[in-house]
Amino acid sequence: MPQPARDTYHHGDLRTALVDAGLELTRAGGPAALSLREATRRAGVSPSAAYRHFADRDELLQAIARRIQDDMAERMQASRAGTAALSGRERLRAVGLGYIGFALRETGWFETAFFTSNVLPGEAGMPTPLAALVDALDAMVREGDLPPDARVGAEWPCWAAVHGFALLALHGPAARLSAAERQAAAERVVDTAIRGLGASGR
Amino acid sequence: MPQPARDTYHHGDLRTALVDAGLELTRAGGPAALSLREATRRAGVSPSAAYRHFADRDELLQAIARRIQDDMAERMQASRAGTAALSGRERLRAVGLGYIGFALRETGWFETAFFTSNVLPGEAGMPTPLAALVDALDAMVREGDLPPDARVGAEWPCWAAVHGFALLALHGPAARLSAAERQAAAERVVDTAIRGLGASGR
DNA sequence: TCCGATATGTTGACATCGTACACATCCGGC
DNA sequence: GCCGGATGTGTACGATGTCAACATATCGGA
Numbered sequence: 110m111p112q113p114a115r116d117t118y119h120h121g122d123l124r125t126a127l128v129d130a131g132l133e134l135t136r137a138g139g140p141a142a143l144s145l146r147e148a149t150r151r152a153g154v155s156p157s158a159a160y161r162h163f164a165d166r167d168e169l170l171q172a173i174a175r176r177i178q179d180d181m182a183e184r185m186q187a188s189r190a191g192t193a194a195l196s197g198r199e200r201l202r203a204v205g206l207g208y209i210g211f212a213l214r215e216t217g218w219f220e221t222a223f224f225t226s227n228v229l230p231g232e233a234g235m236p237t238p239l240a241a242l243v244d245a246l247d248a249m250v251r252e253g254d255l256p257p258d259a260r261v262g263a264e265w266p267c268w269a270a271v272h273g274f275a276l277l278a279l280h281g282p283a284a285r286l287s288a289a290e291r292q293a294a295a296e297r298v299v300d301t302a303i304r305g306l307g308a309s310g311r
Numbered sequence: 312m313p314q315p316a317r318d319t320y321h322h323g324d325l326r327t328a329l330v331d332a333g334l335e336l337t338r339a340g341g342p343a344a345l346s347l348r349e350a351t352r353r354a355g356v357s358p359s360a361a362y363r364h365f366a367d368r369d370e371l372l373q374a375i376a377r378r379i380q381d382d383m384a385e386r387m388q389a390s391r392a393g394t395a396a397l398s399g400r401e402r403l404r405a406v407g408l409g410y411i412g413f414a415l416r417e418t419g420w421f422e423t424a425f426f427t428s429n430v431l432p433g434e435a436g437m438p439t440p441l442a443a444l445v446d447a448l449d450a451m452v453r454e455g456d457l458p459p460d461a462r463v464g465a466e467w468p469c470w471a472a473v474h475g476f477a478l479l480a481l482h483g484p485a486a487r488l489s490a491a492e493r494q495a496a497a498e499r500v501v502d503t504a505i506r507g508l509g510a511s512g513r
Numbered sequence: 514t515c516c517g518a519t520a521t522g523t524t525g526a527c528a529t530c531g532t533a534c535a536c537a538t539c540c541g542g543c
Numbered sequence: 544g545c546c547g548g549a550t551g552t553g554t555a556c557g558a559t560g561t562c563a564a565c566a567t568a569t570c571g572g573a
Contacts, residue, residue, distance in 0.1 A: 119539060119550060145531065157532080158551050166531065223483065224426070239484075265476065265485070265496045266503035270468065272483075273475025281425065281474075282441075283467070294467045301468035305507025319568085322522075348559060359562080360522050368560065 115153055124162040124172075126152040131173040132218075139220040143170055170221070177222040181211055182238045197248030197255075198303065204241045205271045205299035212275035213291075219275065242267055259307040270302040326364040326374075328354040333375040334420075341422040345372055372423070379424040383413055384440045399450030399457075400505065406443045407473045407501035414477035415493075421477065444469055457508060465508055472504040 120126065130151040134142045145166045146156045163169040185207045195203065212219040246263050249255035255263070277283040278291055286294060322328065332353040336344045347368045348358045365371040387409045397405065414421040448465050451457040457465070479485040480493055488496060 117539085123550080144529085146529075155552050156530090157534090157553080160532075161550050223478070262496060262499055265479075266472065266500045269475035269479055269500045270472045270504070271475065272479060273471035273473065273477075274467065275475075276425070276478060277467075277471055277474060294464060297464055298468045298471045301504060301507035302472070303507070304509060305503035305505070307503075307506065325521080346559070347561090357523050358560080359524080362561075363521055 120152065120154055120158070123152060123154060123158060126154075127159055127162065127169060128172050128176055131169060132176065135173060135177075135221040136215065136217045139217040140170060140224050142217070143173065143221075145169065174222050177218045178238065181218075181222065182240060184211065185238050185241045197245050197250075197252050200248060201242070201245035201267070201303055202299055204245050205267065205302070206295060207241075208238060208271040209275050209278070209295045209299075213278060216279055220279065223272075239264065239268070255306060263306055266305060267302050270298050274298045322354065322356055322360070325354060325356060325360060328356075329361055329364065329371060330374050330378055333371060334378065337375060337379075337423040338417065338419045341419040342372060342426050344419070345375065345423075347371065376424045379420045380440065383420075383424065384442060386413065387440050387443045399447050399452075399454050402450060403444070403447035403469070403505055404501055406440075406447050407469065407504070408497060409443075410440060410473040411477050411480070411497045411501075415480060418481055422481065425474070441466065441470070461508055468507060469504050472500050476500045 127148050130148040131143050133151070134144065134147060143166070145159055148169070149156045149159050152158075159169065163172065185204060242264060246255065246260060246267070250257055250260050274283065274295060278286075278295075283291060283294060329350050332350040333345050335353070336346065336349060345368070347361055350371070351358045351361050354360075361371065365374065387406060444466055448457065448462060448469070452459055452462050476485065476497060480488075480497075485493060485496060
């Protein structure tokens with residue numbers, strides 16, 4: 110029954126095959142839907158084979174989470190590239206709404222990316238969605254739209270606001286809002302955060 | 312071995328006993344640490360007995376989550392009662408910091424309360440932490456500190472901000488901040504949200 | 514008071530899961 | 544050409560969620 114669906118004994122690139130399978134699984138069901146056995150099954154490989162590449166299920170989950178974050182960052186930067194003419198403030202708004210939009214569109218992936226612990230790279234070489242946020246904030250300072258002393262630490266209120274709303278919308282009370290209401294609330298959240306930064310222009 | 316540690320055949324109040332056991336389990340390890348079998352073991356009962364009270368593991372989890380939310384709301388209202396002399400704005404700040412404080416102090420419970428889906432009661436008869444927030448906002452309007460047309464929907468930016476920061480601090484990048492840095496960031500988040508409430512439209 | 518319906522617990526079983534250990538097979542450098 | 548390390552297989556173990564058949568307690572009406 111565990112007929113390997115391939116001709117060679119070795120797989121070739123099992124590690125990424127497992128991550129790919131995991132992406133499919135988590136996309137629909139979130140982190141809980143990841144099963145080591147199911148992933149190996151889809152890769153056409155025996156369960157134990159996974160342990161040559163990951164110490165345990167959790168390590169596979171983290172690898173998947175990293176891939177999702179990269180993908181998310183790419184999408185957000187791509188949409189940002191199309192709007193290079195926007196002001197820093199406008200870009201900040203777009204980034205925030207993009208973050209929330211991703212969370213609502215790709216529920217399972219979003220949960221996976223952020224429910225696994227200890228996974229966000231932070232400052233060093235950040236491949237995270239954070240990069241787009243940092244760029245927009247810097248632009249606001251350059252454009253004189255944000256006082257330099259209000260700039261330091263400004264990431265936290267912005268990130269917290271969109272992150273929090275995304276989660277409230279996924280498995281919180283905001284899930285029961287209609288699509289239009291939810292969108293309105295999302296914009297309210299983003300605009301409130303921006304206004305609260307202490308920007309000079311308003 | 313499955314010696315019932317009790318004299319009567321029936322347990323008496325198994326339902327709440329299971330929830331209590333679940334509270335112990337999730338307090339340390341979050342939602343993932345809840346095991347139906349372990350809960351029944353602690354209640355001195357066979358695994359299947361749980362199914363007389365809960366359809367499945369998830370239903371038990373939701374009951375536990377509800378209890379945690381009630382407890383959280385109580386604590387926040389208690390701390391609020393001690394500060395009845397504060398202005399609405401000050402109370403709003405205290406509620407926000409209290410929310411974040413609870414999340415950091417009771418990590419497992421906080422995760423449990425909000426990771427289970429479809430659990431927040433919303434407006435009707437709300438026993439949630441939301442109540443304290445609503446009160447503070449209403450007070451601000453009464454005190455002329457918040458324009459009435461800025462009041463509607465003001466819950467979202469506030470809740471989203473503290474909720475988001477709590478999660479970033481639990482298993483996000485904010486986890487790597489020192490306690491002092493984290494506290495500073497928390498205050499920044501809360502103050503930004505409050506300041507942003509100011510005007511009405513975008 | 515007895516008696517049967519109903520609620521509650523127990524036993525035993527099944528499929529699935531993560532993980533470990535011993536063994537098989539392939540690939541690259543001497 | 545051979546040998547060691549890397550990679551994949553087979554089998555097994557304990558734990559988990561869940562189910563069906565059975566046992567026992569409780570309670571309301573004859």
